[in-house]
Amino acid sequence: MSPELEKCPRSLLVCEKSNFMNEKSRHDIHVSKHSFNYKISVLIPECAVLPANISGVISNFSPYYLVRDLPVYELLQEKSYETVLQKGTVYAVSYNTKIDEDNSIALLPSVVTLNLRDKTLAPGTKRYQRVLSGLKDRLPLRYDFLFTEHNTGGDEDNSLYNLLSQYKPIEHKAVLSHHTLKNLPCPTLYPSDLQGTTLSCDPHSFLEWLGAVNLDISCENAADSFLSTYICPEPKSSVSQALLCTITGFISPEDVYLLLQELRYDLKHCCRFPERCFLTMTKLYISHKLFFNCTSCAHRKYFDEPKFTPWLSLTVHGFMDSPVSWGATEHGFLKGGENFYNLVCFKNQDYWLHMATGAHDGCPP
Amino acid sequence: MEEPTTFERHVYKNASVYHYMKISLDLENGKRSFSDAQFKQLIISALKELYGEVGAAFPFDLLKFDPSSLKAILRVYNKGLVKLWSALTLLGSYQNEACAFRVIQVSPFLLALSGNSRELQFGESLTS
Amino acid sequence: MVRFKSRYLLCEVCVPERNSLQLLDERAIHHTLRAAVNRAHGDYGSALFNIGVNVKYLNALTGVVFIRCRKAHYRLIWSALPFITHLEDRGQTQNVQCFFNCIHVGGTIKTSQKFLAQYNRQQLHRMLLDCNTDAEKQHVRRALLSCSVGNVKREEADDEEGSDDDDE
Numbered sequence: 291m292s293p294e295l296e297k298c299p300r301s302l303l304v305c306e307k308s309n310f311m312n313e314k315s316r317h318d319i320h321v322s323k324h325s326f327n328y329k330i331s332v333l334i335p336e337c338a339v340l341p342a343n344i345s346g347v348i349s350n351f352s353p354y355y356l357v358r359d360l361p362v363y364e365l366l367q368e369k370s371y372e373t374v375l376q377k378g379t380v381y382a383v384s385y386n387t388k389i390d391e392d393n394s395i396a397l398l399p400s401v402v403t404l405n406l407r408d409k410t411l412a413p414g415t416k417r418y419q420r421v422l423s424g425l426k427d428r429l430p431l432r433y434d435f436l437f438t439e440h441n442t443g444g445d446e447d448n449s450l451y452n453l454l455s456q457y458k459p460i461e462h463k464a465v466l467s468h469h470t471l472k473n474l475p476c477p478t479l480y481p482s483d484l485q486g487t488t489l490s491c492d493p494h495s496f497l498e499w500l501g502a503v504n505l506d507i508s509c510e511n512a513a514d515s516f517l518s519t520y521i522c523p524e525p526k527s528s529v530s531q532a533l534l535c536t537i538t539g540f541i542s543p544e545d546v547y548l549l550l551q552e553l554r555y556d557l558k559h560c561c562r563f564p565e566r567c568f569l570t571m572t573k574l575y576i577s578h579k580l581f582f583n584c585t586s587c588a589h590r591k592y593f594d595e596p597k598f599t600p601w602l603s604l605t606v607h608g609f610m611d612s613p614v615s616w617g618a619t620e621h622g623f624l625k626g627g628e629n630f631y632n633l634v635c636f637k638n639q640d641y642w643l644h645m646a647t648g649a650h651d652g653c654p655p
Numbered sequence: 656m657e658e659p660t661t662f663e664r665h666v667y668k669n670a671s672v673y674h675y676m677k678i679s680l681d682l683e684n685g686k687r688s689f690s691d692a693q694f695k696q697l698i699i700s701a702l703k704e705l706y707g708e709v710g711a712a713f714p715f716d717l718l719k720f721d722p723s724s725l726k727a728i729l730r731v732y733n734k735g736l737v738k739l740w741s742a743l744t745l746l747g748s749y750q751n752e753a754c755a756f757r758v759i760q761v762s763p764f765l766l767a768l769s770g771n772s773r774e775l776q777f778g779e780s781l782t783s
Numbered sequence: 784m785v786r787f788k789s790r791y792l793l794c795e796v797c798v799p800e801r802n803s804l805q806l807l808d809e810r811a812i813h814h815t816l817r818a819a820v821n822r823a824h825g826d827y828g829s830a831l832f833n834i835g836v837n838v839k840y841l842n843a844l845t846g847v848v849f850i851r852c853r854k855a856h857y858r859l860i861w862s863a864l865p866f867i868t869h870l871e872d873r874g875q876t877q878n879v880q881c882f883f884n885c886i887h888v889g890g891t892i893k894t895s896q897k898f899l900a901q902y903n904r905q906q907l908h909r910m911l912l913d914c915n916t917d918a919e920k921q922h923v924r925r926a927l928l929s930c931s932v933g934n935v936k937r938e939e940a941d942d943e944e945g946s947d948d949d950d951e
Contacts, residue, residue, distance in 0.1 A: 292859065295737050295738055296737065297737065298674060298733040298734075300668060301667075301668070301671045301763035302668060303666075303671070303764075304665070304666050304667075305667065306663065306664045307660065308660060308662045312660070328770060328772035329769075329770040331769065385775075493667065494670060494672070497765065498673070498765045501765025501766035501767070501768060501769055502718070502765060505718075505728065505769050507719045507728065516695065517695055517716070517717045518716040518717050518730070519714070519716055520716055520730065538775065539775075605766060605770075607770025607772070608772075610771065610773060611772065625762070626760050626761050626764075626767055626768075627760070627762075627767075627772075628762045628763075628767035630764075630766060630767060630770060632766065638660075646764050646766075648762075653666070704825055706826075706827050707820075707821065707822055707823045707824040707827070707828055708822060708823055709824055709862060709863075
């Protein structure tokens with residue numbers, strides 16, 4: 291009727307399919323370039339209890355610091371510059387700012403509008419002086435910042451903390467919460483069919499379903515329901531239980547990568563000796579009637595009954611108000627600030643990667 | 656042994672048929688109890704007022720409704736997004752009580768609504 | 784130069800009794816239209832109705848109405864027409880049952896007028912078939928010729944199987 295009422299902003303979704311063992315696989319690059327991660331959500335079908343190794347990895351996540359009223363020039367002081375920034379594993383993003391108001395600041399390890407690792411920006415040079423005085427005298431910006439740093443395990447681990455100590459940083463740990471979902475309708479996925487032309491459902495339906503699971507939205511609706519007609523996409527099967535685990539905070543890409551490795555490891559070893567695992571587990575199940583480890587192949591299992599998960603999903607949400615999504619690709623909020631990726635890992639080490647950003651943002655890599 | 660997986664990459668532009676909206680309702684005199692059907696009826700009446708019987712004739716879903724906070728998640732076909740959004744914006748009263756819909760987040764991906772970093776709040780209990 | 788493009792909706796108002804056409808006036812039509820657009824398209828429709836919609840011409844004898852509206856949203860007005868069931872007039876107490884039959888949508892008044900002439904001709908041809916006797920045909924012819932407006936006379940006389948001398 292009125293064409294101007296029926297327009298809507300564009301949407302962009304990039305889907306990739308590959309194998310973790312593939313030499314050219316770029317999953318590690320995609321993960322490491324997504325610098326400002328706010329939330330991780332892991333969904334493991336046919337699993338009731340959070341495996342110990344996974345919770346171990348999560349509890350080892352680097353802490354992050356909230357620093358209030360930090361002057362921006364402080365980040366560029368010679369001391370901080372040399373001890374922390376040059377190492378290139380520090381991430382900082384301004385907190386409680388809105389990107390659409392043009393007041394967000396983020397510090398990337400490699401690329402910034404102000405390239406901190408640029409040689410010309412070495413302390414002492416003219417350009418450095420100019421930038422510093424600009425931020426110090428002309429434009430004394432102060433923001434609340436969130437900092438995190440990848441823990442390399444060396445002695446200098448506290449350098450970031452020491453640097454910030456005069457601004458009274460508050461240390462936070464990423465918050466882990468998990469719960470088990472019962473009798474979940476679940477789409478059936480086939481690793482070979484990413485586009486959902488024949489076997490699986492299409493990527494948008496899958497992401498919709500995943501969102502519904504994360505937001506606790508019911509899929510049980512009649513076609514003539516007044517309220518909602520949303521149903522789980524076809525083809526589907528019912529999963530007796532599934533584990534949904536979310537971690538919120540400021541998470542460095544290195545930590546995300548470690549978690550991904552651990553999830554892959556478990557998934558892989560679940561299926562390497564399925565028969566052996568199966569037998570031992572059944573025995574153990576009878577004797578202990580409790581959660582157990584599979585002893586024959588020495589790997590911890592997801593199951594408290596002999597069922598195997600064909601896939602698991604890892605979703606990583608970026609900060610909506612981060613100025614960049616991947617690498618130095620520009621990102622804005624506009625109406626939703628979507629900035630996330632989702633990895634579906636299959637038993638045979640195939641994976642699907644879905645990457646999405648907002649309407650006016652740069653295309654994901 | 657299966658064949659090794661080949662690399663595939665697809666870029667979907669405007670392939671999503673739906674948009675999802677996270678909204679909340681503010682009432683002048685504080686909260687009052689709403690059922691989910693009443694809430695949807697309120698939105699439909701807002702649509703009818705602004706776009707009439709013909710203009711409001713498009714489907715949308717109330718995916719989730721939280722009666723305590725009056726927050727809801729809607730799903731609407733792309734075609735109806737502008738109409739729905741504008742009708743929500745222009746609704747001014749409910750049963751002679753001033754009210755307003757706040758649109759918190761709109762996205763073509765439902766998944767994006769589950770990770771809203773603006774909800775990150777620091778309670779005092781987290782300090783160490 | 785920028786000009787606003789218009790669309791002219793040529794409509795026939797159909798009423799159960801022919802003499803009630805006399806009750807039509809432009810204000811009543813405008814009012815009825817506005818009410819119909821408001822019901823079908825709400826406040827948004829009313830707002831668009833307020834810009835650029837007016838009743839250009841009304842023939843209370845034949846029930847022909849020209850409605851002018853902006854080209855950008857003529858569909859909106861157009862789509863509301865079938866929902867009209869009676870004339871709503873504030874002044875008059877009686878409601879006239881009617882429906883609007885939109886017979887043409889044109890870009891200018893001229894094309895619409897041409898269409899109207901052609902349409903009337905067609906109608907006449909159709910109705911002449913109902914004349915069973917020569918006497919009836921003669922009666923129609925006389926009625927046509929007695930029309931005082933020259934243009935009407937000329938055009939409609941043409942229709943009468945070319946037997947007329949009134950070409951000019």
